[in-house]
Amino acid sequence: MKIKIKGTGSAVPKLRVTNDDLSKLMDTSDEWIRSRTGIGARHLAVEETTTGLAVAAAKEALKDAEMTAEELDLIIAATVTADKFLPNLSCEVQSALGAKNAVAFDLNAACSGFLFALNTVQMYLENGVYKKALVIGAETLSKIMDWNDRSTCVLFGDGAGAAVVEVDSETNCKAKQPGAANKSGILSMVQGSDGARGEVLRCDNRPVNNPFAVNDTKLSYVSMNGQEVYKFAVKTVPKVIEEAVKKAGLEVEDIDLFVLHQANLRIIESVAKRLHQPMEKFPTNLEECGNISAASVPILLDNINKHGMICEGKKIVLAGFGAGLTWGATVLVW
């Protein structure tokens, strides 16, 4: 059975904020941000919401897949910045789309969220529980940034990406010759977590607060030990990619494109070097979008899809890593 991505979509807020714009608000510079991260600008929500961005990305993905919302039987949204505790983002998207036949729920695995959601969808589809799914990564991270902390707030942006995934009936029916060259769809996935190292990247939720436990703790914002996150990423990501590629019956050299979570250009360059692969195989949108956590991978996937960089048969690795700590990689043939 082949599970394929049939359509992609993305949306970012209208407001584009450059590094120079930020340098007028805080003690930073384009040179500092660009040289350490590769980020040139980010889009920040003013009137937009996580739900609104997710719905816009989802509509585009459905259009690209030539599918109606009513055909969907599963929606999973990955986010750490849903607009509401209740109802969840997925149900909000379901309602806005009119996807009345879908079951909808959210998943939080931070920057690995889209990967974990895609892998969850794959399990449901492979086991015949559902046939057509929408996977979303959507964030308005700007609302959980401390705008007085220049070491974190300059790194992140807002946006949403989506992919429509379905059981591919054509490849399902045709007899295929054995061998990796003839494989298509999602071939493998590898996931991991290490909660013991969670402190390096965190943002607390509301504290306990009731008539028996009054709490006046201030709102928490994202805090990060950048150097520890950097070391984690450059060690873990090449390993998880190698593992996923091997599981797919391929060699790293066979992969055409590596679509990595867009945290930092230096991390991506280091992964490319460790895998002995040219940077041309690693598309990026950091320059324009910054780090958008769960939305990074699906937005980049949509960018390269719309720019005609993907065609049938392309072998692609999707890889995410982030808070938790969590990490994951998926190998697919388009």
Ligand code: ACO
């Ligand atoms: N502008 C100017 N100066 C700054 C800024 C800024 N925006 N932020 C910090 N500085 C200063 C610091 O105050 C410090 O000054 P000091 O030496 O006088 O004390 C100096 O720059 C160096 O600070 P460091 O934190 O040591 O900077 P570093 O070189 O480690 O770079 C960075 C920070 C870019 C975050 C780096 O650690 C990194 O790439 N980490 C990877 C983590 C990452 O990318 N996280 C993204 C989110 S996590 C995820 O998505 C998985």
